[in-house]
Amino acid sequence: MLDVRDLSKSYVTDGAKPVIAIDGVTFSVEKGKIFTLLGPSGCGKTTTLRSIAGLETPDSGEIVVSGEAVFSSKTGLRVPANARGFGMVFQSYAIWPHMTVFENVAFPLQVRGRTPRYSRRQIDDEVSRILDVVALSGYEHRQATQLSGGQQQRLALARALVAKPSLLLLDEPLSNLDAKLREKMRFELKRLQREVGITSIYVTHDQSEALGLSHDIAVMDRGRIVQIGSPRDIYERPKDDFVAEFVGTTNFVSGEVLATSVDPAGYVVQVASGPLTVATSDTLRRGDKVTISIRPEDVQVSTQPMDGPNTWDAVVDTHMFLGFCQDLALAWGPVRLEARVHPSLTVEAGAPVRIRIAPERCVVCK
Amino acid sequence: MFSTLFLLGIGAVTVAPVLYVLIASFDVAPMGSAYQFGLGGWKDVFSSQRTWMSMVYTFVLSVRVPIATVVAFAISWLLVRVEIPGHRFIELAFWFGFLLPAFPMMMGWILLLDEHHGLFNVMLMKLPFIDAPIFSIYSIPGIIWVHFALTTVPIMVILLGPTLRQLDASFEEAADMSGASMLTTMRRITIPLLMPAIATAFILALIRSLEAFEVERILGTPVNVNVYSTRIYDFVSLEPPLFPQAMALGTIFLAILLLLAILYQAYLDRVGTQATITSRGVSLRARPEAWWTYAVSVVLIGYVCVTIFLPLVMLLLGSFNKLFGFFFLDDPWTSAHWLAVLRDARFLRAIVTSVTIGLTVGLVGVLIFSLVAWTLVRANIWGRRLANLMVWLPWAIPGMILGVTLLGMVLQTPGLSILYGTIVPLLLALIIKELPIGVQLLRGSIAQVSGQLEEAAVMCGAGFAMIFRRVTLPLIAPMLASVFLLVFASTLRDVSTVVLIATPGTRTMALLMFDFTLSGQLESATVVGVIIAMICIIVTGASFKIRSKIGIQR
Numbered sequence: 065m066l067d068v069r070d071l072s073k074s075y076v077t078d079g080a081k082p083v084i085a086i087d088g089v090t091f092s093v094e095k096g097k098i099f100t101l102l103g104p105s106g107c108g109k110t111t112t113l114r115s116i117a118g119l120e121t122p123d124s125g126e127i128v129v130s131g132e133a134v135f136s137s138k139t140g141l142r143v144p145a146n147a148r149g150f151g152m153v154f155q156s157y158a159i160w161p162h163m164t165v166f167e168n169v170a171f172p173l174q175v176r177g178r179t180p181r182y183s184r185r186q187i188d189d190e191v192s193r194i195l196d197v198v199a200l201s202g203y204e205h206r207q208a209t210q211l212s213g214g215q216q217q218r219l220a221l222a223r224a225l226v227a228k229p230s231l232l233l234l235d236e237p238l239s240n241l242d243a244k245l246r247e248k249m250r251f252e253l254k255r256l257q258r259e260v261g262i263t264s265i266y267v268t269h270d271q272s273e274a275l276g277l278s279h280d281i282a283v284m285d286r287g288r289i290v291q292i293g294s295p296r297d298i299y300e301r302p303k304d305d306f307v308a309e310f311v312g313t314t315n316f317v318s319g320e321v322l323a324t325s326v327d328p329a330g331y332v333v334q335v336a337s338g339p340l341t342v343a344t345s346d347t348l349r350r351g352d353k354v355t356i357s358i359r360p361e362d363v364q365v366s367t368q369p370m371d372g373p374n375t376w377d378a379v380v381d382t383h384m385f386l387g388f389c390q391d392l393a394l395a396w397g398p399v400r401l402e403a404r405v406h407p408s409l410t411v412e413a414g415a416p417v418r419i420r421i422a423p424e425r426c427v428v429c430k
Numbered sequence: 431m432f433s434t435l436f437l438l439g440i441g442a443v444t445v446a447p448v449l450y451v452l453i454a455s456f457d458v459a460p461m462g463s464a465y466q467f468g469l470g471g472w473k474d475v476f477s478s479q480r481t482w483m484s485m486v487y488t489f490v491l492s493v494r495v496p497i498a499t500v501v502a503f504a505i506s507w508l509l510v511r512v513e514i515p516g517h518r519f520i521e522l523a524f525w526f527g528f529l530l531p532a533f534p535m536m537m538g539w540i541l542l543l544d545e546h547h548g549l550f551n552v553m554l555m556k557l558p559f560i561d562a563p564i565f566s567i568y569s570i571p572g573i574i575w576v577h578f579a580l581t582t583v584p585i586m587v588i589l590l591g592p593t594l595r596q597l598d599a600s601f602e603e604a605a606d607m608s609g610a611s612m613l614t615t616m617r618r619i620t621i622p623l624l625m626p627a628i629a630t631a632f633i634l635a636l637i638r639s640l641e642a643f644e645v646e647r648i649l650g651t652p653v654n655v656n657v658y659s660t661r662i663y664d665f666v667s668l669e670p671p672l673f674p675q676a677m678a679l680g681t682i683f684l685a686i687l688l689l690l691a692i693l694y695q696a697y698l699d700r701v702g703t704q705a706t707i708t709s710r711g712v713s714l715r716a717r718p719e720a721w722w723t724y725a726v727s728v729v730l731i732g733y734v735c736v737t738i739f740l741p742l743v744m745l746l747l748g749s750f751n752k753l754f755g756f757f758f759l760d761d762p763w764t765s766a767h768w769l770a771v772l773r774d775a776r777f778l779r780a781i782v783t784s785v786t787i788g789l790t791v792g793l794v795g796v797l798i799f800s801l802v803a804w805t806l807v808r809a810n811i812w813g814r815r816l817a818n819l820m821v822w823l824p825w826a827i828p829g830m831i832l833g834v835t836l837l838g839m840v841l842q843t844p845g846l847s848i849l850y851g852t853i854v855p856l857l858l859a860l861i862i863k864e865l866p867i868g869v870q871l872l873r874g875s876i877a878q879v880s881g882q883l884e885e886a887a888v889m890c891g892a893g894f895a896m897i898f899r900r901v902t903l904p905l906i907a908p909m910l911a912s913v914f915l916l917v918f919a920s921t922l923r924d925v926s927t928v929v930l931i932a933t934p935g936t937r938t939m940a941l942l943m944f945d946f947t948l949s950g951q952l953e954s955a956t957v958v959g960v961i962i963a964m965i966c967i968i969v970t971g972a973s974f975k976i977r978s979k980i981g982i983q984r
Contacts, residue, residue: 155882
C-alpha cells in the first residue's frame, strides 16, 4: 500500500557540515496495518514521517501510495501535502485554539477540493459520526482549548480521520499524556485502527507503545533503519545490541565462542562467569568475540535446586518490589545480571539463589 | 521564482526611494533641469554648525527612549501579570494616548505649561512662596516630556502588553516554584524571554524619536533647538528648496537607521524566536489581592489622567476660547469657531478624505503586511535576511522625503501622472510608510504561532489562501486589530508624508489643521484637532470591542 524507497535528506546548517537526517530509508507497509518507526530522538523517524506527509522534501528517493507516486526525486514529482489526502495527528495535537470542536473536525471536509463538495448536512453527519467513534459526542460546541489532554488527543484523531484518508500518520501522539491515560489511549488507538481499518504510520520513541500497537516495527538509529520486523521478532531476536538495548531492557554479556553445541544446536560461549550454551542459527566461528543479550524476564531465579543447561549459582545483590513483579540485581560471578521474577518469590539481599537461562533465550548480537 | 518576485517587490517599494535619496543628494542642478553630479550638498551639510548641532540635539532628545523602556516594562508587567485594579482602563488609556495625534495634544500641553500663560504656572505662582514660572514647555525637557507622555511610553506599553500576555505563565510559575522571588523571576525569566519584544519596542520607539517632527518644530524652534528632521524641513521649505542638502542629511540619517536595523536583526538571529503559543493554551496566574496593587493602580490612573486626559480636556476647552489660551478674560467662551469649521466645505471634504484614506490604508495595509510577515517567518525563500533588512528601510526615510520621492516618481513615470490629484499617491506613500511597523509587529505575532497549527491544516487538504484565512489570520487576530488601529491612527494624523503630495482636493484633516496653524487660526486648528481626537476615540473603542470578540477564547 505504501512503499518508501531509498529516502534521504540532509539539513544544511550555517557553516557546519550538513547533518544527515535520514539515509536510504526503505520500507513498505501493507494495507490496513500499523507500521511503527521506533527510535531515540534525532534518529530521523519524524523526518521520515514528515517526508511521507509532504511537509518536508527529501533530497532523494521515492514514495509510492497504492501504486501512485507522491514523491520521486527521479521524475521531480512532488505532490503537495494538501493534495495527498492523508490524515495526520501531531505531537502537539495542533488543535486550532480559535475554533470549536465541531469547527476543528469539519475543517477537512470544508476545505478538501473534491467534487461534489460536501453539503452542510453531510458535514454535520460525518462530523457527528466520527465524534461518536472517538467518544466526543456532545462536545461539538465546546471551545477546543476547554478539552482535557485526552480529549484533545481524540479530537486530533477525529480531525485526521473524518475525511477518510488513505493513510494515517501519527507523530508521537501519546507522548503528551500521563501514563495511565497513555495506556488507555493505546488500547483505544488499536481498537479505532482496527475498526476503521486504515493503514497507519506511527512514530514513537516508546518501545512499549511500539510493541503493543504495531503489526511491524522499523527500529531507526542515526538516520538509518536498523531492523524491520514484527514486535516479537524485534524483541526476541534483536539484530544488534542497539536494538536489544533500545527495545526493552536487557543484559549484555560478552564472551568468546568456545565450541559448537549439538543439543540445542548452537555454540558454547565462554563468558566471564563460565561457559554459556547459546541456541542460534547464526554461523559463528571459534574464537569470535560476541555479545549475548539476555532479557531480564528470561533469567529464571529459584531458591530451590534447578538443573538443565545454563544453570548456575548466583547471589541477590539488590531487589525491588514493584507489585506486579520484582526486579533483582544478581551477582553471577563477576557478571551482573538483572532479572524480573514473579512477586511470589521471597528473597532477600545477600541470599544465594539458583539461576537458569534457557539457551534459546540467549540472543547473539553482532 | 517566488523568492525572486518577493524580493523584487519588497525592493521596489523600499530600496527605490532610498536610492532616489542617495542619488538626489549628489544632484546639484537647479530644480527641473538635468542631473548634474556634484558634492555641493554634502559639503554644505558638513560645514554647517547648525546641522551638526541638530544631530547632537536629536540624540540628546532620544534619551527618553531608554527611560521609557524601563517605565513601560514595569507598567506592562503590572497591567498584565499583576492585573492591578483598573488595568483594562489604564491599557485603553495608553492606546488612546498613543493614537491621539501629537500635534493637537501638544497644544493642550502648551496651554498647561507655557511659561507665561500656562495654567500650571499661573496657578503655582498664586502660591505665596513661588514667584517665578516653574515649567517651560519651550525647552529640551519640554520636548522630551511631551514625547515621553504621549508617544514613547504608550507605544511601548501597547507593544509589550500583548507579548507579555501571550507568554505562558508556567515559565514564571516554574521559577516561583524554584523559590525565586518576584524580582528574581522577573530578572531571570520574564525579561530574558521577552527580550526580543523589548528590543523591538526599543528600536521602534528610538526610530520614532529620531524622526519626530512637529513637536520639535513648534517647541524647539523658538529656543533655537533644531533637530535633524526640522533641518530637513528647513532645507526643503526654502525658496528655492535645497534638495541636495536635505538629501545628504537624509542619507546620513539613513545610514544610522540602517546600522540600527542590522544590529537589531543580528540580535534577533542570535536569540532566535520561540513559539510560545501552542494549542494547549496559556495558563494565567491568579491576581494577588494586596494593598499595594490598589496603591499602584491609583498612581497609574493618576498618571494617565495627567498625561493623556488633562491635555485633551485643555484642548477641548481651548477650542471654545474666544482667544486661544486666554482663560481668564471676562467672557472667554464662544462656539463661533466650531460653527465656522463645521460649515467650511474644506472641512467636510477633509473628513471624507481622511476617513477613506484611513480605512483603505488600514485594511489593505494589514493584508499586505501580514502576507509579507508570513513570508518572512514561514516561507522557505532565499534572501530572507536581505528582505528582513529591506522592510525596515521606509522608516529610515523621513516622511517628507518619501513624499517628495513618490511625487517625483508619479510625475516622471509616463502613464502614472494621471494619478496626480487623486488619493492614490497618498495611499501608496502611507502604506509604504507604515510597512515597517506593521510587518515587524505581525512577524513577531506569527512567529509565536506554532507551525504545526498550519501544518495540520495542510494535512487536511487546505490550500494557502484557505489556511491563511481560516487558521493564521484568526490566530493573530488581536495583533491584526492592533496593527489596523496603529495604521489608521498614524494615517489620520500624518502631516509630513502627505504634506507635499496632497493637492487642494485631497487635503486630509491633519493637513487642514496644519494649514490653519500656519495661517495663525489656532482656534480653528484646535477644533479640527478635537474632531480628529473624537474619531480616534470612536475607532479605538470599536476596535477594542471587536478585539475582545475575536481571537482565542480562553
